[in-house]
Amino acid sequence: MSAPTLPRWAEWTLLPLANLALALGVAGLVVWLIGQNPADVIRVLLHGAFGSQRGISYTLYYATTFVFTGLAVAVAFHAGLFNIGGEGQAILGGLGAGLVALWLAPSLPAWVMLPLMGLAAMLFGMAWALVPAWLQAYRGSHIVITTIMFNFLASTLLVYLLVNWLKVPGSMAVESADFADSARLPRVHEVLQAMGIEWASSPLNLSVLLAALAAVGVYVFLWHTRAGYRLRVVGASPGAAAYAGVTPARYILLAMGMAGALAGMVGMNEIAGVSGRLMLDFVAGAGFTGIAVALMGRNHPLGVVLASLLFGALFQGGAEVAFEIPGFTRDMVVALQGFIVLFSGAMSVVLAKPLARALAWRPAQPKEHGHG
């Protein structure tokens, strides 16, 4: 009569996989509906994402951005906050890096310039996230709505600055001038070449290491530091936080500040690492993909990294499919991303019960843990 509950291991492995399978299934159905062969698409996609040095590099490059935005969602989530503002925070991060580069790069060497840009990216992203955080902490404004509004504000701000101040006079493209060379993050293939290893050229740059570092850092912070502990207490149980004497407001600010800084690092990957100048729309929805990544990765840094790789592969493979198969557009990847958010996020528990029943449907019941 009573519903069995899903064991913990299954909740962490089986359920996400089942949800992912469901999302892929629905997407496959759509692919089939538009007259493509899902199997072909998958084959091209996998080959495009992992079949060559270049494919792998591109996958990693996309994943880098998603790690940053995914962590930005995950950190906030651990403090009980839903950060939809990754997009805007990333824009500001790029702006910060770009402004510093335009201002100082001609006169500073790379080893000063790049850390400075990273710092600026983080500070700008952080500042942008702190406003909604402050409003949430001290004025009770719902952070979901304010971060949405801040996304729009960020993109208008970027447009305004580019169009009115940063654009090269006389140029038609809405882009800043190119940065001086000291403001460019080395590409991985360049570094490898310097070390004598041949590697296909790609936009993959050293910020991939920063992303890995960020994931480790977030993990260490959340589970190995006092502040991380308190942040999680605030998110998991406001009552317990009050009881423990933790001020929630401070940790809301901390969580969002970190989230903003992480999202801001997207600027390093895209602006310092790839484009070498400030341009419009360089975030390209990565802030929203970050939500999907965090949901898939269950808000754990390791999960975020894995989910980022998945999404990186989808984006790279999807682009490859768009090249290879006429009539297939990259928007399919966007739709798939939507299905993943829906099934892994909003409907994550829907499958739990049937899954639990399927698992419990065994002749010999394992013994439950003892009672006090």
Place this chain on the structure above:
Amino acid sequence: QPAVVFDMGGKFDRSFNQAAYVGLERWKKETGKNYLEFEIANETQREQAIRRMAERGASPVIGIGFGQASGIEKVAKEFPKQKFAIIDSVVNLPNVQSVVFKEHEGSFLAGVMAAKASRSGKVGFIGGMDIPLIRKFLCGYEQGVKYVNPKAEVIANMTGTTGAAWNDPVRGGELAKAQFARGVDVVFAAAGATGLGVYQAAKDAGKLAIGVDSNQNHLHPGTMLTSMVKRVDVAVYNVAKNHSPGTTVLGLAEGGVDVAIDEHNQKLVTPDMRKAVEEARAAILSGKIKVIDYMANNACR
């Protein structure tokens, strides 16, 4: 194998990008060979798409639109052995062919026709993104209008300041309606897909509209007075067939720009109007009229 990277707006914008598409299709039909293509969906994809084409060994890689200039420049430097081309902008590299047009000349003729067709003496102009290139259209158009009717008023609006301005038919329609309310009865849209909204609004309001880049006369016969065609198709076709580094300038004389008169707008073009156009054309070709190029001195002077 040539490759083309379409800009925002997409290859079916019935305007600029589509003209390029038509040119390539023609090349494809004639040669029987295939080409690679990519439509970018946002600003960041340009350079990646160009690089990817180059990496796959495509040559020439043709960037459609000035937006791709910086991307072409960068990638062309990385792949000096391959050929590149850019439409509507100039990239000074030994392996790049740049194709630019004398839009001001074609626009002048469009202005002549607009002024002839207008009853109210007020004609409109709706640009896409506010950039020198579009000001160049406006400037030529204005000169053509004043050439016919010095007292005529040209009301001009730009749709926006970013690439999105090429792709916003709703806003285009709103701008057109606003101009109609002020008495405009002929409107020239140089705004990519945004223009589609302008033409629709003109049709709904019973006004006249002038198309751009491709021959758009067929879109709304009876509404489309003419189209200021810019033979991007010819340019792209030529580039695909025979890439020659350097800058190619296509004007009225080269058949690179013109106003389109065909079966769709025949009824709207009066003999008087036709005569005026021919006169103006002759004057420009002979150098009697010097149409000011906005981009030459960044002003319509």
Place this chain on the structure above:
Amino acid sequence: MHVLDAPAAPPPEWAVEMIDIHKRFGSVMANQGVTLRVRRGTIHGLVGENGAGKSTLMSILYGFYHADVGCIRLHGREVPIGSTHDAIAAGVGMVHQHFMLVDTLSALDNVLLGSEGHFDLRTARHNARQRLQMLMRDSGLHVPLDAAVGDLSVGDRQRLEILKALYRGARILVLDEPTAVLTPQETEQLFAVLRRLRAQGTTILIITHKLKEVLALCDDVTVMRAGQVVLHARIAEVDMQRLAQAMVGRSVHLGRVEASPPQADAAQVRLVAQDLHVTDSLGVPRLRQVSLRLHAGEIVGVAGVAGNGQSELLDVLSGLLKPQNGSLTIGARTFSPQRWLDPTTARQLGVAHVPEDRYARGMVMPFAAWESMALGYEAWPRYSRWGWLRRRALQHDTAQRMERFDVRPRNIHLRCGLFSGGNQQKQVLARELAQQPAILLIGQPTRGVDIGAIEFIHGQIRALRDAGCAILLVSSELDEILALADRVLVMNHGSIVGELPIEACDETRLGLLMAGQTVAVGGGAA
């Protein structure tokens, strides 16, 4: 002992028969095989400890929850109750333990909701107002109909809830702890109304924790324990003692360990609170001029019916709640409302706190056991240095404490939420006692905890007292107070209405004080 099958012949007419009801929430069996019969036109009391499953049972009758197994008969006919809609249609009305009112709507609209009768709201309101005015006259329940519910007093809301039920023509009225929030006068008024309704033929089921009320009001009584019915009797057949015994399932007196209390070190005052005054967000006073002192080596019990200010007292003393007035001295530090104590300072001053609500406060349910073990002490040098959590030390301590407190299962990595209530409580206690506090504030230490654990916990508390700790014990179980306390404070309506040395305590006396009556006692009130 159990009078499960009440009077045999002639079978009275049952208004309600709930037969073999089972209901499970996750791992909790809230009702297991409950059978309840209520005579028509009577007031039937339902009593039992917290979590015994009373509210669940009544919510099933009202269609709010759906029983896993079981059937319901009303007035002899079996009715399939699948939703509240069915229940209302069958003439059941319920006043929930937590008010089911919408604060932003007017009282009238609240009554109206669900039985509007007309699509147009104005017509519906007009009709309802007339019927309600008659109803108010008849029942003696008066409520300002046009006021927003958010502005109503607790008593008004209670009356509104009953009106709501009556308005729907409830012939069976269920009241879940209606008196918990009422003043004695209001309670008396309510009882008068209920008796009148009974006279008019309404069958009433009432849940309460106040046994006195049961004896005064009810015709029959059913006692539940741990999801099952353990006693079912006419009121004449039972007395307070018997009911209490049935409720807790054992002899009421757990008994004191020591014959006479050890002498508290009167010279060593650990905590002095003066004139504490707390008003909640609704403007209702929760604590009124409360003063108390704690000495080293004594357990001061705070007795009182739940909701009479004990929770607020604990919160104020532990720094969770700032009073509007008063002062607090702990050791050498004195606090005023301008700069009140905060939980962190409290811990630094050696104040440990076992919160009443372990579920929402005492632990972080999604955390592993060892992580909750640091709650509140994460900044202590043993558990963190330079901002780094010392997980090793924490895990080590957790394992050790689990061993000492016999926590089962002994798994420091198990999620807190997966331990049973008693084992959760042991962990909270273990954490707080481990600090060797100078002062221990402890709320409901054995709520929902089984006998073996109770004895163990009591032993720990006594040991701490003997080691010189000053302990303030809040418990709604008189037995616990009687078993542990050396001195007893009784709270009623936010005030301390009596202070008795343990020798002067007996249930009657405390009960009277808890009910708000003053008694002349040797010890004298504080």
Place this chain on the structure above:
Amino acid sequence: MDEVFWGSVLGSTLRVSTPLILCAMAGLLSERSGVVDIGLEGKMLAAAFAAATTAVLTASLPLALLAAIGVAVILASIHGYACVTHPGNQVVSGVALNIIAAGLTAVLGAAWFAQGGQTPPVPDAVRLGAWLPSSALETVRAWPLVGPVLSLGLLDHSVLVYAALVWVPVVSWLVWRTRFGLRLRAVGENPAMVEAAGISVQRLRYTALALGGVLCGLAGAYLVLDQSASFVPHMSAGRGFMALAALIFGQWRPWPALAACLLFGFLDAVAIRLQGHPLPGIGEMPVQAIQALPYLLTVLLLAGFMGRAVAPRALGIPYTKERA
């Protein structure tokens, strides 16, 4: 700045506001019932695509409208399945629907029409033109003083524009004056109470969501049948979020929400006309500043610097009976 200018600004305001109003009313119904509706954008976009596709394929106006409404209602039901039937996170579900709509419309559009995600223009017969014949409009326009304002501002619109305006009193009446409205308001504040009153919370919320779907469907249909003539990927361009902002700005009340929509529409209408024209006293206003204004105002309101936006209390909280 003459009558003609104001007339055309007014007309433009109404046209730009129409999808905002429809979506804001949709959001109002949904959020009043306690279900966060971030998915307005996606529902509108999907509806626009459905309307355009159907119009192109069948050349039938009723079918196009029906398709738009149908698709929006289906999306609303998916939202309901995730967040009403199951205790899914409403924000996540809304975000998912937005992403799905953005991706799927482009994919299907590209696959079916091979025009990069666009649809061909819808046939003229299906388009919604001005409600009054143009001869009548010309006559009115000739009237002194009020002529231009009336003809350009108020009369030269399609029936959907008026329908949007009519929905406001209808929603207002529904919410404040009817049984349904009472229940709707109650379920957004305290669903347990509504259930205790013998009303199905689920049915109520589904009804609100479905009604909202109808309105979103109309908004989407308006985009392709009136404002523009074909579907273009991402053509909703943030209007759903703008409507959400207007809804909050209007504090979840129909008339103030209408006022907010009109304000936002007005800002937009003025912004495109003032481009490059200096404002008296201020100088040239950057367009971006005007574009940012709606979002900025909403944030300020939420921050409590201008009144206080009090959301329905149960908004965003999944209603379940089982604790923890």
